[in-house]
Amino acid sequence: MSKLVKELITDDVRNRLAGVEDLVLVSLAGMTANRAHRLRMELRGKNMHVLVIKNSLARKAAAGTPLAPAFEGLEGPAAIVWGGTDIVDIAKEVSRLAGDKQFEPFAARGGVMAGSRMTADEVKAVSKWPSREEQLSLLVGQILGPGAQLASQLQSVGGILAGQIKEIAQGAEEAEPAAS
Numbered sequence: 001m002s003k004l005v006k007e008l009i010t011d012d013v014r015n016r017l018a019g020v021e022d023l024v025l026v027s028l029a030g031m032t033a034n035r036a037h038r039l040r041m042e043l044r045g046k047n048m049h050v051l052v053i054k055n056s057l058a059r060k061a062a063a064g065t066p067l068a069p070a071f072e073g074l075e076g077p078a079a080i081v082w083g084g085t086d087i088v089d090i091a092k093e094v095s096r097l098a099g100d101k102q103f104e105p106f107a108a109r110g111g112v113m114a115g116s117r118m119t120a121d122e123v124k125a126v127s128k129w130p131s132r133e134e135q136l137s138l139l140v141g142q143i144l145g146p147g148a149q150l151a152s153q154l155q156s157v158g159g160i161l162a163g164q165i166k167e168i169a170q171g172a173e174e175a176e177p178a179a180s
Helices: 003-016 034-043 055-062 087-098 120-126 132-179
Strands: 024-025 048-052 079-083 106-114 116-118
Touching: 003 048, 003 055, 024 087, 034 048, 034 087, 048 087, 079 087, 087 106, 087 120, 106 120, 116 120
Parallel strands: none
Antiparallel strands: 024 079, 024 106, 048 079, 106 116
8 A cells, every 4th residue: 555545544534533532442353244234234323433444544543632542552453433422322332232143253342431541341341331311311310309309398298288278268168158
C-alpha cells in the first residue's frame, strides 16, 4: 500500500472517529462473511458501527485523541465498534452478541472509556452497569420520590379532614331545618 493511500485511509478513519470518546475493540477473526454481515446489521440496528482496519493505521488515526490508549500494544486482527448512546450500550451489545452461538468467534478484546484503556474483562464488567437511560430514570425517581410521598401524606390527612368537615356540615344542615 502506498504512502498516499495510507494517509487517505488514516484521514478517513480520523474523520469517522471525530468526536468519539468511547469504543470497544472486538475480534472478528474466523467469522464467515455471512456471519460478519449479520453481525454488522445487528449492530447497525442499534446505531453502532464496525470498522476493520490495520492496527498501525488505527494508531495513527487515533494519535492525540482520547482513543489512543485503545491501540497501545494491540496485536493481531481487531475491529473497532463505536456508536450507540454510551460505552455501556456498546459493551452490553458486544457482550450479548459474543454469547450468541451464531456469532461464535466474536469476542471483546478491550476498548477505551473516558481516555482509559479497558481489558476484555472490564468490557464485560461495564456491560453489567445500568445504561444512561436507566441511570436517568433512577435519578428522576429519586428526585420525584420524596415529593410524591409528601403529597400523598398531605392528601391522606387532608382527605380525612375534608371528610370530617363535610360530615359536620351535613349534620349542621340537617339540624337547622329541625330547629326551624
